[in-house]
Amino acid sequence: MRTVLRVENLEKFYKTKGSITKAVNHINFEVEEGEYIGIMGASGSGKTTLLNCISTIDHVTAGHIYINGADVTEMKEKTLAKFRREELGFIFQDFNLLDTLTGRDNIALALSIVGEKPKVIDRKVNTIASALGVQEIIDKYPYEMSGGQRQRIACARAIVTKPSLILADEPTGALDSKSAGMFLETLGMMNTKMQATILMVTHDAFTASHCKRILFVKDGKIFSELVRGADTRKEFFDRIMQVVSLLGGDKSHAV
Amino acid sequence: MLFKRRISKKVFRQLASKNVRKSAKDYFIYFFTLTFAVCLFYTFNSIGAQFAAFDIPDTLNYLSAAQGAMAGVSVLVCAIIGFLVVYANRFLMKRRKKEFGIYSILGMERRDISRILMKETVLIGGFSLIAGLVLGVLASQGLTMITSKIAGVGLASYSFIFSPGAMAASVIFFGLIFLFVHIFNVREMKKMKLIDLLYADRKNEEIPEEKKSALLKGILSIMFIIGGYLLIHFLSDRDLFKILGAGSTMIGIGTILLFFSIAGVLIKFLKNRKKFYYKGLNLFVVNQLGSRMKSTGFSVAVVCILMYLSVSIMGIGMGLGQSSMSLIGKTAPYDLSVEYYFDGKGGNDAAVEQSGIKNELEAKNAKLSSYIGESEEINFYVSENLNMQELFGKSAQGNQKMQKLYKTGNVWYVGLDEYNKLRTFQGKDAISLGDDEYAITYNEPEAKAVLVKFEEQGDTTLSIGNSNLNMKEGGIYSATLYNMNVLSDIATIVVPQKVTEGQKPYMRIMDANYEGNASDAYHALLDDMLKVKGFDYSSQKDIQIQIMSDKLMATYIGGYLGITFLVTAGAVLALQQLTQSADNKKRYNLLYKMGAGEKAMKKSLMTQMLFYFGLPFLVAAIHSGFIMAGVYRTIPYLTGADIARNILLASGLAVVLYGIYFITTYSGSKRILKL
Numbered sequence: 049m050r051t052v053l054r055v056e057n058l059e060k061f062y063k064t065k066g067s068i069t070k071a072v073n074h075i076n077f078e079v080e081e082g083e084y085i086g087i088m089g090a091s092g093s094g095k096t097t098l099l100n101c102i103s104t105i106d107h108v109t110a111g112h113i114y115i116n117g118a119d120v121t122e123m124k125e126k127t128l129a130k131f132r133r134e135e136l137g138f139i140f141q142d143f144n145l146l147d148t149l150t151g152r153d154n155i156a157l158a159l160s161i162v163g164e165k166p167k168v169i170d171r172k173v174n175t176i177a178s179a180l181g182v183q184e185i186i187d188k189y190p191y192e193m194s195g196g197q198r199q200r201i202a203c204a205r206a207i208v209t210k211p212s213l214i215l216a217d218e219p220t221g222a223l224d225s226k227s228a229g230m231f232l233e234t235l236g237m238m239n240t241k242m243q244a245t246i247l248m249v250t251h252d253a254f255t256a257s258h259c260k261r262i263l264f265v266k267d268g269k270i271f272s273e274l275v276r277g278a279d280t281r282k283e284f285f286d287r288i289m290q291v292v293s294l295l296g297g298d299k300s301h302a303v
Numbered sequence: 304m305l306f307k308r309r310i311s312k313k314v315f316r317q318l319a320s321k322n323v324r325k326s327a328k329d330y331f332i333y334f335f336t337l338t339f340a341v342c343l344f345y346t347f348n349s350i351g352a353q354f355a356a357f358d359i360p361d362t363l364n365y366l367s368a369a370q371g372a373m374a375g376v377s378v379l380v381c382a383i384i385g386f387l388v389v390y391a392n393r394f395l396m397k398r399r400k401k402e403f404g405i406y407s408i409l410g411m412e413r414r415d416i417s418r419i420l421m422k423e424t425v426l427i428g429g430f431s432l433i434a435g436l437v438l439g440v441l442a443s444q445g446l447t448m449i450t451s452k453i454a455g456v457g458l459a460s461y462s463f464i465f466s467p468g469a470m471a472a473s474v475i476f477f478g479l480i481f482l483f484v485h486i487f488n489v490r491e492m493k494k495m496k497l498i499d500l501l502y503a504d505r506k507n508e509e510i511p512e513e514k515k516s517a518l519l520k521g522i523l524s525i526m527f528i529i530g531g532y533l534l535i536h537f538l539s540d541r542d543l544f545k546i547l548g549a550g551s552t553m554i555g556i557g558t559i560l561l562f563f564s565i566a567g568v569l570i571k572f573l574k575n576r577k578k579f580y581y582k583g584l585n586l587f588v589v590n591q592l593g594s595r596m597k598s599t600g601f602s603v604a605v606v607c608i609l610m611y612l613s614v615s616i617m618g619i620g621m622g623l624g625q626s627s628m629s630l631i632g633k634t635a636p637y638d639l640s641v642e643y644y645f646d647g648k649g650g651n652d653a654a655v656e657q658s659g660i661k662n663e664l665e666a667k668n669a670k671l672s673s674y675i676g677e678s679e680e681i682n683f684y685v686s687e688n689l690n691m692q693e694l695f696g697k698s699a700q701g702n703q704k705m706q707k708l709y710k711t712g713n714v715w716y717v718g719l720d721e722y723n724k725l726r727t728f729q730g731k732d733a734i735s736l737g738d739d740e741y742a743i744t745y746n747e748p749e750a751k752a753v754l755v756k757f758e759e760q761g762d763t764t765l766s767i768g769n770s771n772l773n774m775k776e777g778g779i780y781s782a783t784l785y786n787m788n789v790l791s792d793i794a795t796i797v798v799p800q801k802v803t804e805g806q807k808p809y810m811r812i813m814d815a816n817y818e819g820n821a822s823d824a825y826h827a828l829l830d831d832m833l834k835v836k837g838f839d840y841s842s843q844k845d846i847q848i849q850i851m852s853d854k855l856m857a858t859y860i861g862g863y864l865g866i867t868f869l870v871t872a873g874a875v876l877a878l879q880q881l882t883q884s885a886d887n888k889k890r891y892n893l894l895y896k897m898g899a900g901e902k903a904m905k906k907s908l909m910t911q912m913l914f915y916f917g918l919p920f921l922v923a924a925i926h927s928g929f930i931m932a933g934v935y936r937t938i939p940y941l942t943g944a945d946i947a948r949n950i951l952l953a954s955g956l957a958v959v960l961y962g963i964y965f966i967t968t969y970s971g972s973k974r975i976l977k978l
Contacts, residue, residue: 136410148326157318157409
């Protein structure tokens with residue numbers, strides 16, 4: 049298996065009046081091709097900062113991040129743009145679809161930014177839409193869709209360019225439990241059927257229980273790691289809950 | 304280069320046009336303001352073409368001066384509009400931070416985002432330029448009607464007016480503005496970090512610290528404002544423009560202080576009235592206004608300042624214009640006046656003194672000679688020993704303007720016989736004088752009071768030439784002795800003709816009416832002006848054009864600047880309110896979740912808007928009322944009806960334009976807040 053992501057001694061500090069907050073403090077881990085990895089932690093644990101650094105949205109204080117062997121911490125803005133469009137796919141908590149565009153155009157835009165030929169764009173959009181079951185809603189505008197529908201359009205947009213790594217930031221945070229369930233099935237399908245490598249940040253144990261491996265972050269450091277192995281989702285969820293209670297997490301998130 | 308073409312042009316164009324179309328409602332105020340600005344710019348710069356259409360001669364370059372002044376004002380207007388466009392653009396950029404963040408996330412380069420922005424700017428700019436020009440061409444037809452009315456020419460020679468020069472200037476000026484805006488946008492884009500773009504709406508708002516000095520500032524502001532009012536009221540007849548400037552500045556400072564302090568004072572007051580405070584959403588509205596006014600007080604004050612400047616400038620401009628217009632006929636009652644000064648420079652003092660100007664013109668083969676009909680000539684003498692200040696200074700006390708006019712110069716006098724001839728020429732009765740009497744003639748209306756006072760104070764014996772003369776009882780007469788562009792004769796002594804004998808005249812005037820074709824006569828005059836030297840010619844026609852161009856300039860510059868200020872004020876306020884509404888989305892959402900009814904929320908929005916638009920409007924109305932009342936006291940020759948009409952017109956225009964912005968903003972905010 050090829051290593052898609054390698055994080056080495058990553059540090060991210062914030063300076064506020066007189067004190068330094070170590071949001072990410074010496075984190076090391078690797079993600080291999082085809083993995084579906086979750087990062088869990090309470091709010092303020094540094095998990096979103098970690099994701100922002102990996103996704104090139106934020107700059108690191110020290111350390112290195114290699115995606116497909118390339119060090120993104122050394123890249124300039126222009127190369128970063130090229131890198132983002134070719135190697136990364138994004139799914140956000142608040143969807144971040146462009147509301148001036150229909151679902152179809154939102155997906156197509158990702159392809160035109162990569163420079164795909166106009167002829168194949170339509171075909172690719174249709175293929176991915178039927179794979180994710182969003183053909184019915186694809187010609188609506190984002191404000192005409194439900195949260196779950198929007199998030200699945202965002203999935204389609206993230207995977208249509210066949211990126212090396214899909215990054216999801218609290219993707220179920222704004223969804224009700226039914227939509228969240230449907231969305232997570234879609235994400236799981238993308239991982240198993242379409243061989244997408246997914247890194248997801250969440251604080252929700254139910255969401256996390258869909259992953260194959262979970263890293264727990266506390267105070268900017270990796271606290272422990274769980275691998276699903278042959279467990280059913282329910283068994284894995286119970287194991288996650290044990291770690292969460294150890295972390296002093298909030299049990300009310302357990303669905 | 305291959306890299307550059309990576310994203311197809313089509314996608315870009317589509318994105319840009321879709322963005323503009325989908326956010327048309329956001330862009331409406333921007334578009335409206337730009338269109339209006341272009342229209343204004345074109346219309347007022349097309350006056351050259353209007354003059355040409357009416358075939359008004361511009362011998363003395365008054366009209367080109369008016370045109371030049373308009374161009375000068377246009378630069379100022381452009382600067383204001385440029386500022387406004389950048390401000391409006393910043394609002395739009397702010398609303399779209401997240402969108403740019405998403406483009407970046409999808410891997411679009413900043414350069415490509417800038418290109419989308421440029422396409423949008425070109426699209427919006429192009430549309431508003433075209434719309435503005437079309438409107439401008441229409442509006443300039445309307446302005447042509449006004450010009451024809453002011454110029455007193457009929458619409459017989461009217462044809463559709465189009466000014467290529469004004470059009471080219473509009474395109475160039477606004478092209479430059481758009482270029483500037485684009486450069487600004489690109490720089491803004493470069494400065495922004497991706498993380499800030501994506502999470503722009505999650506930033507916490509910082510509320511400026513509470514300041515304790517609100518009451519002190521409030522008192523200070525009232526003092527400044529009242530000081531400004533008093534200054535304009537009591538000193539503006541001394542030096543209108545200087546005092547007006549100083550007074551307006553004081554009022555401006557007072558206004559800024561007022562808007563900084565008013566929120567604090569008002570909120571403290573309202574919070575203590577529990578019955579009001581806890582009723583409905585009042586608590587929310589009061590605090591909302593309180594926190595907003597602290598951060599936006601300055602710009603609201605600027606809006607208020609722009610408004611009262613605008614209304615005052617428009618009102619005063621029209622007033623000055625009418626004032627100068629009412630003079631035509633009084634200042635130049637003769638078709639032509641020809642002046643000759645006996646200072647040796649004219650070259651033939653002896654000949655003129657002996658045979659008069661008319662004969663001398665004939666002798667010099669002036670073409671004009673054949674057109675001169677009825678004419679009279681009069682000599683002016685300067686008294687060596689009498690000066691105006693000594694003679695009338697005391698009587699002029701109490702009237703600043705008159706005091707200044709009587710400050711310098713020696714007393715001039717004319718002979719009775721010649722003066723009477725002129726009076727008869729004008730259709731006035733001849734006057735009579737005893738051998739040792741003199742009379743005083745004037746044409747500046749305000750001088751009369753001074754002269755009457757002079758007679759009343761008793762000591763009126765003068766020594767002129769070699770005689771001592773007493774003033775004839777009630778011997779104060781009004782007459783215009785020769786064509787001038789203003790009524791400037793504050794006192795000329797009329798003495799018995801024999802007193803002037805043996806005195807050396809200072810100047811000789813011939814007043815004449817044309818005989819035959821007036822237009823031919825005028826062209827002969829233009830020819831003589833260049834060829835027959837030594838004389839100063841002032842024809843009624845040139846003076847009319849000069850006065851007319853003065854009126855045009857005062858009225859149009861007033862209107863031009865006034866409307867620009869108004870639009871700026873309205874647009875700034877509108878954009879600010881729309882930004883706030885966007886920021887308030889979460890708050891209203893929360894109110895909704897807490898169970899506030901739609902009706903109550905609409906009402907709270909309306910109250911806030913009314914406060915925001917109404918307060919500066921009210922303050923500006925009071926300011927401009929005081930300023931105009933002060934200034935109109937010093938503008939001569941105006942009737943109450945004129946003044947009332949000007950004020951109504953200026954304030955009516957303000958209400959309409961401002962109202963459009965208010966309604967647009969309210970409905971825009973309702974849309975943003977989904978109420």
